[in-house]
Amino acid sequence: MSRAESQGELLLVGVGMMGQPYVTAARRLGLRVRAVEGAARAAHVAEQVDGLVVSRGTHDELWAEGAWAAAGQGRPDGVLPFTEWNVTGAALLQDRLGLPGPSLHAATVSRNKALQRGLFAAAGIRQPEYVVTDDPAAVRDWVATRLPVVVKPLSSAGSAGVELVADLDAFLDVAARRGGRAPVLVETAVEGPEYSWEALVSDGRVWLANTTAKETTEAPSFVEVAHRTGVRLDAGTAAQADEFCAAVLEALGMRSGVVHLEYRLAADGPTLMEVAVRTPGDYLMDLLGLTYGIDWFEMAVRLAMSMPLPEPPTGPVGYAASYLPVAPPGVVVAVDGLDEVRAHPSVVTAGLWKQPGDVVPPTPSSADRFGHVVVRADTPEGRDEALEFVRRTLVARTRPA
Ligand SMILES: Nc1ncnc2c1ncn2[C@@H]1O[C@H](COP(=O)(O)OP(=O)(O)O)[C@@H](O)[C@H]1O
Numbered sequence: 001m002s003r004a005e006s007q008g009e010l011l012l013v014g015v016g017m018m019g020q021p022y023v024t025a026a027r028r029l030g031l032r033v034r035a036v037e038g039a040a041r042a043a044h045v046a047e048q049v050d051g052l053v054v055s056r057g058t059h060d061e062l063w064a065e066g067a068w069a070a071a072g073q074g075r076p077d078g079v080l081p082f083t084e085w086n087v088t089g090a091a092l093l094q095d096r097l098g099l100p101g102p103s104l105h106a107a108t109v110s111r112n113k114a115l116q117r118g119l120f121a122a123a124g125i126r127q128p129e130y131v132v133t134d135d136p137a138a139v140r141d142w143v144a145t146r147l148p149v150v151v152k153p154l155s156s157a158g159s160a161g162v163e164l165v166a167d168l169d170a171f172l173d174v175a176a177r178r179g180g181r182a183p184v185l186v187e188t189a190v191e192g193p194e195y196s197w198e199a200l201v202s203d204g205r206v207w208l209a210n211t212t213a214k215e216t217t218e219a220p221s222f223v224e225v226a227h228r229t230g231v232r233l234d235a236g237t238a239a240q241a242d243e244f245c246a247a248v249l250e251a252l253g254m255r256s257g258v259v260h261l262e263y264r265l266a267a268d269g270p271t272l273m274e275v276a277v278r279t280p281g282d283y284l285m286d287l288l289g290l291t292y293g294i295d296w297f298e299m300a301v302r303l304a305m306s307m308p309l310p311e312p313p314t315g316p317v318g319y320a321a322s323y324l325p326v327a328p329p330g331v332v333v334a335v336d337g338l339d340e341v342r343a344h345p346s347v348v349t350a351g352l353w354k355q356p357g358d359v360v361p362p363t364p365s366s367a368d369r370f371g372h373v374v375v376r377a378d379t380p381e382g383r384d385e386a387l388e389f390v391r392r393t394l395v396a397r398t399r400p401a
């Protein structure tokens, strides 16, 4: 499509596999599309876009390098990051070119959990007590009176390096293992069921928001294994959660784009885990589409391009869930049940990521999950039944490594 006949040009910073629907949505809207993409997927993405810059690596700085290089070849009319590591480059460019986005402030804070803690402490937002240190042994006295604690890296994702530490001996082991390296956050462990909150935000105003119930593996690591969208909290809790999420957006200075916020519902109210101004993972965008009958990818493209949004949906039109199971630690021997799962009428998609011979480490992260299933039903009960069927049926067997 020539520049003249298109509605404008979108620059995608990162596409990946799960960001493909951004390209599809942009095309449907009549946009020209250029992309910055990593070497592994560059050839695939090149076939779908009008111009491509290959990122020289996976770090934030190299995605930013790619984004600047792409802008040097021609000014885009909108810039959209895909995942965590793409956010900074996209936000720098949005800021420099005066294009819509979450704001450089929100994006910078989103990329660093220690910045989040500092900002939200000042804003009076409920969150764990915390310290930031590159010498965990030095904070043993602080930890001793606050166990259990959670230790985590400042700028990662997918629960990588996030561990619950139950007692002081275990903490000293962690300190020996992780001391003298990159700084970590040590924070009090919050108890309570976990939710995420996904929102499309236009110029600081929430256009559409959703509550997702999240399920993770047991401690010590917290790998996300199930998400159910379109969850209704009781009226009192919902009002409290709305106010809480609004306060987080206000403190962030969130302008436009997708927000993915995680909190636990503790005895004294919603308590922040983290917030990110990027595409949520684990098929959440697909679940949100199935739940609200609109394409969240398209809405994000519209926000990035300053294109009008339709009237927001008034409520769920369906109920969806994703299931991303982890096998017991060891070597994968077999995965059973995929065909039965695929044959279930509520199953939308299902697939495997691991095969016999793959190793599941003792402390897994999201990258160690063995498959993915998306279900959809007309009622929350139907969705939950389908999820339970999938949980029973799709099973990985492992043997000790
Ligand atoms: N302070 C905490 N208290 C209780 N659970 C926590 C705490 N911090 C993290 N978790 C658990 O670990 C998960 C991953 O931590 P998070 O900070 O969201 O890192 P990531 O960026 O890897 O998702 C959270 O979703 C939550 O289940």
Ligand SMILES: [Mg+2]
Pocket: 158, 159, 262, 273, 274
């Ligand atoms: Mg998280």
